[in-house]
Amino acid sequence: MHALQLSRARLPATTEISIVDEYGDSRQQAIAAERALTVYLNKREIVTLMTLGDDPEALVVGYLRNQGLLNAAEDLEAVQVDWEVEAAVVITRHLPEDLEVRLSTRTVTTGCGQGTVFGKLLDQTALTALPDTQLAQSTLYQLLQNLNAYNETYRSAGAVHGCALCQQTDVLDFVEDVGRHNAVDTLAGRQWLQQADSANADIFYTTGRLTSEMVLKVAQMGISVLVSRSGVTQKGVELAERFGVMLIARAKGRHFQAINTQNRLALDAIPPRPSHARSSQEYRSSKKASS
Numbered sequence: 688m689h690a691l692q693l694s695r696a697r698l699p700a701t702t703e704i705s706i707v708d709e710y711g712d713s714r715q716q717a718i719a720a721e722r723a724l725t726v727y728l729n730k731r732e733i734v735t736l737m738t739l740g741d742d743p744e745a746l747v748v749g750y751l752r753n754q755g756l757l758n759a760a761e762d763l764e765a766v767q768v769d770w771e772v773e774a775a776v777v778i779t780r781h782l783p784e785d786l787e788v789r790l791s792t793r794t795v796t797t798g799c800g801q802g803t804v805f806g807k808l809l810d811q812t813a814l815t816a817l818p819d820t821q822l823a824q825s826t827l828y829q830l831l832q833n834l835n836a837y838n839e840t841y842r843s844a845g846a847v848h849g850c851a852l853c854q855q856t857d858v859l860d861f862v863e864d865v866g867r868h869n870a871v872d873t874l875a876g877r878q879w880l881q882q883a884d885s886a887n888a889d890i891f892y893t894t895g896r897l898t899s900e901m902v903l904k905v906a907q908m909g910i911s912v913l914v915s916r917s918g919v920t921q922k923g924v925e926l927a928e929r930f931g932v933m934l935i936a937r938a939k940g941r942h943f944q945a946i947n948t949q950n951r952l953a954l955d956a957i958p959p960r961p962s963h964a965r966s967s968q969e970y971r972s973s974k975k976a977s978s
Contacts, residue, residue, distance in 0.1 A: 692765035692778075693880070698722065698740035700847075700863065719847045721865050724768070727776045728756060733790070739847065739864050742873050743768045746864070747775045749876030753904045755789060756782075760879040817911035817931045819949070820889045822855075825956040827914070829856040831938055834892060837861045848895045850874055852888035852910075859885040867895030871904050878908065890914060897923045897934050906930040912951075914938050919946060 701717045725735045726747050733756065738746055744766045751757040758781055765778040783789060830853055837858065838849050850870035851861040860877060864870040871893065878885055890912045891905045897915050899922035905913050906926070913927070914935040927934050927947045934946040941958040 691763055691880075692767065693744055694767045694769075696740075696743055696768035696770055698743075698770060700739045700741045719865060722770070723773050725774050726750065727774060729778060729782060731786075736869060737865055738869050740770070741864070742862065742877070743775060745876035745880055746869055746873040747777060747876065748879055749872035749874065750869075751777060752875050752879055753872055753907055756786065758783065763879075815909060817906060817909060818889065819931075819951060820911045820933070821951050821953065822890070822912055822933065822935075823953040823955050826855050827935060827938065827943065828941065828956060830858075830890065830892070830914070831940075833858055834861075838863065838894075848893065850894070851892040852878075852885040853890040853892055854887050855889065858892075859888050867893050868900060868904070871901065875904065875908055893917075896920060897927075897936055899923050899926050902926040902930065902932055902934075906932055919944075 698720065700720055702720050703715045703717055706714060706716045720739050721737055722740045723735055724738055724740070724743055724747070726733045728751060733751070736746065736750065747768070748757070748760075748763070748766060757763070757777075757779060762780045763777070764780060766775070768775045833856055834851060837851065847863045847865055848867035848870055849861060849863045850867060850873075852859045852874050860874055862870045862873045862877075864873065871891075874885070888908075888910060891908070891910045892914045893901060894916055895901065896917045897913060897919040899920065901915075902913060902923050903926055911931055912933050912935070916937065916939050919934055919936040924934070924946055926932070931947075931949065933948050933951055936944045936946060945952050
């Protein structure tokens with residue numbers, strides 16, 4: 688890859704304010720930063736992102752990559768962020784031939800902070816085939832435990848989402864931002880900018896909902912297992928089935944809901960069932976008997 692002009696314009700992810708608590712005491716409290724960053728691609732204004740500002744160059748590159756507005760990492764010439772004017776300028780050698788068509792079609796997604804998808808990306812089917820990544824129940828439990836060591840900004844300030852690139856039980860890279868779409872874009876940008884050892888990632892973790900936007904972006908990164916502590920949407924399931932992504936929703940402690948497993952989930956650590964809980968078969972039988 689040719690020499691890339693890259694600014695290093697990171698800002699602290701939190702700031703402090705004065706608050707009064709329930710006892711009437713005044714004290715300093717850390718809160719999540721939120722900054723506007725307007726993205727320009729070859730002098731064309733594209734979008735304004737709201738972000739912590741923790742890794743803005745990776746966020747911008749990942750955003751443009753996931754929107755299909757950048758063709759390849761090798762095309763990048765410069766990524767410069769200037770917080771004084773709240774702008775990020777990206778210079779690339781090549782632009783998509785249908786750039787104007789892509790920008791003319793915009794879908795506001797269910798991503799927190801109103802994520803946006805350009806150019807009818809939700810309708811595309813021509814993605815590289817994803818690997819048939821296998822996942823063991825015991826591996827999932829260990830990964831969730833390992834992830835507890837992260838979420839630094841959330842623990843101190845709250846109000847953020849976290850995303851991680853993982854290889855089975857290992858957390859390769861972790862990002863927090865005010866929106867989960869920002870966090871996944873930053874991880875995608877780091878992959879292209881080679882800022883993290885995440886090329887071998889086979890599992891993506893997010894604290895946010897498993898929406899169509901999340902499934903699409905993870906599939907674009909070549910990952911076929913998507914895990915969240917939150918729920919899933921209907922469109923998210925539809926795209927997961929289209930692209931071959933296994934979803935693990937509501938993953939907390941020993942609980943989870945697996946969707947579109949395609950025989951890739953090994954149930955090797957089934958926890959004991961609480962005495963008051965009934966299996967789905969027992970529940971259906973009781974409903975049939977009472978009808």
